[in-house]
Amino acid sequence: MTRRVYLDHNASTPVHPEVVAEMLPYFNEVFGNPSSVHGFGRAAREGVDTARERIARFLGVVPEEIVFTSGGTESDNLGVKGLALARGRGHIITSQIEHHAVLRTAQALQAQGFDVTYLPVDQYGMVDPDHVKRAIRPDTIAITIMHANSEVGTVQPVAAIGALAREHGLVFHVDAVQTFGKIPIDVHALGIDVMSFSSHKIYGPKGVAGLYIGRGTKMVAVQHGGEHERRRRAGTENVPGIVGFGKAVEVRTREMPAEAERARALRDRLWEGIRLRVPEVRLNGHPTERLPGTDNIVFRHVESESIVLGLDLKGVAVSAGSACTSGNVEPSYVLVAMGVPIEWAMGAVRFSLGRSTTADDIDYVIECVEPIVRKLRQALPVGAA
Ligand SMILES: Cc1ncc(COP(=O)(O)O)c(C=O)c1O
Known part of the structure; x- marks a missing residue:
């Protein structure tokens, strides 16, 4: 399974x-x-x-x-x-x-x-x-x-x-x-x-x-x-x-303090893992003043929807930072307002962690992301990457 x-x-x-x-x-x-x-x-x-x-x-x-x-x-x-x-x-x-x-x-x-x-x-x-x-x-x-x-x-x-x-x-x-x-x-x-x-x-x-x-x-x-x-x-x-x-x-009153700490550590583990393995990635949002469990990561020259679908095949649920409106993929208005260049913004993926997320889950996701992004980039027309 x-x-x-x-x-x-x-x-x-x-x-x-x-x-x-x-x-x-x-x-x-x-x-x-x-x-x-x-x-x-x-x-x-x-x-x-x-x-x-x-x-x-x-x-x-x-x-x-x-x-x-x-x-x-x-x-x-x-x-x-x-x-x-x-x-x-x-x-x-x-x-x-x-x-x-x-x-x-x-x-x-x-x-x-x-x-x-x-x-x-x-x-x-x-x-x-x-x-x-x-x-x-x-x-x-x-x-x-x-x-x-x-x-x-x-x-x-x-x-x-x-x-x-x-x-x-x-x-x-x-x-x-x-x-x-x-x-x-x-x-x-x-x-x-x-x-x-x-x-x-x-x-x-x-x-x-x-x-x-x-x-x-x-x-x-x-x-x-x-x-x-x-x-x-x-x-x-x-x-x-x-x-x-x-x-x-x-x-939440009971769980929040410890949960926030745990989510923060796992969030940082995910970003570090992806950053070290996948070239041309960027973390969006504030480096420290950020929700404990949120990593919005952009993968240059890749469409976020393709990563979301690739991860879904591996059983991993994340969300795309771009939206498909009437057949056209549009970058997120939030990223546009932040001045993220279009070729980056199109490849934004949001990973949001919760109380059931484990370090093992994070390591599995890091392992899944690398080949998915590599293959998508290989499929690009010559000169695009
Ligand atoms: C910041 C913020 N405001 C409002 C909403 C709307 O909440 P709902 O879709 O549950 O009505 C959301 C949902 O994601 C949200 O993130």
């Missing part, structure tokens, strides 16, 4: 067995609607409350500041639209490398009359707080910058940006979908007012996420209906999902 190695944890993670066990009764035993006043409803409400408390404790905030949503994308939509629409008009500062959930929300707001500045990033994918400062105008209402980029893993200087937001009385939204549960986040120290975070990136179920809304932050709802989530997000709660999310966070 082919060996299977999953190195795509930034895309999604398997649900932790303890999380599955905690969720199961909520499908057919504790199935009431948490808004119902009877015992069935109250039991479901208790499950939701416990999860909210666990998550609030993990973040060092109060439970009332947590709103449950259906995913990272919804949290970003609610976060950014909610704070913009509450102010009616104005200017928003963001970056060119945000996730589409923020970028396209910003574009939708532009269509409604808001003005948006998309800040550039440096070669490591880092936003310069000085650029943020210079972009602030009298009509600026908010800043939205991601904590870490999902493709290259660069962790942004959010504390410095948060301080600027405070100084200028601006709301600061942070998309922490890739950092929540992976590195410590102190929302108060970082000056964060609103923050998106998700369950399925940290061994919780899909279809559930959270939005932290700091007390006193002016926001409006985007989804209308009942009085759920203190009128900030209407709709019957995904009780099993929320319970699972709460458990996943509890497990």
Whole structure:
């Protein structure tokens, strides 16, 4: 049987067995609607409350500041639209490398009359707080910058940006979908007012996420209906999902410190192994200020899709840093914004490690990569390499 190695944890993670066990009764035993006043409803409400408390404790905030949503994308939509629409008009500062959930929300707001500045990033994918400062105008209402980029893993200087937001009385939204549960986040120290975070990136179920809304932050709802989530997000709660999310966070509280160290060491082992064996490779993202388990590596003169498919045949799951849109392979907009030359950017592969990744897995992947890239390069037309 082919060996299977999953190195795509930034895309999604398997649900932790303890999380599955905690969720199961909520499908057919504790199935009431948490808004119902009877015992069935109250039991479901208790499950939701416990999860909210666990998550609030993990973040060092109060439970009332947590709103449950259906995913990272919804949290970003609610976060950014909610704070913009509450102010009616104005200017928003963001970056060119945000996730589409923020970028396209910003574009939708532009269509409604808001003005948006998309800040550039440096070669490591880092936003310069000085650029943020210079972009602030009298009509600026908010800043939205991601904590870490999902493709290259660069962790942004959010504390410095948060301080600027405070100084200028601006709301600061942070998309922490890739950092929540992976590195410590102190929302108060970082000056964060609103923050998106998700369950399925940290061994919780899909279809559930959270939005932290700091007390006193002016926001409006985007989804209308009942009085759920203190009128900030209407709709019957995904009780099993929320319970699972709460458990996943509890497990992360226990595992995160050691896991982050382990992932960092394995990440460096992978890059070193590939760098020593394969010529013409480059590591994207910040060399140190980077997510513990993320290596985005470019292989010059090779198309990333071919490497992804070659590795898939070896049972290794990774993701391509380029996207195939209408038959044409396009380099990643994140790498383009970082100034990575096209002939490099086309060969970007993201390896994202997780709690089940072993040193043995990493060595196997290094061994697989070298011949795949060598053969792809040999197949190139003469003079291309
Ligand atoms: C930084 C970031 N924001 C938002 C999202 C959207 O999350 P989802 O696709 O789970 O809705 C992702 C997903 O990868 C992400 O990495």
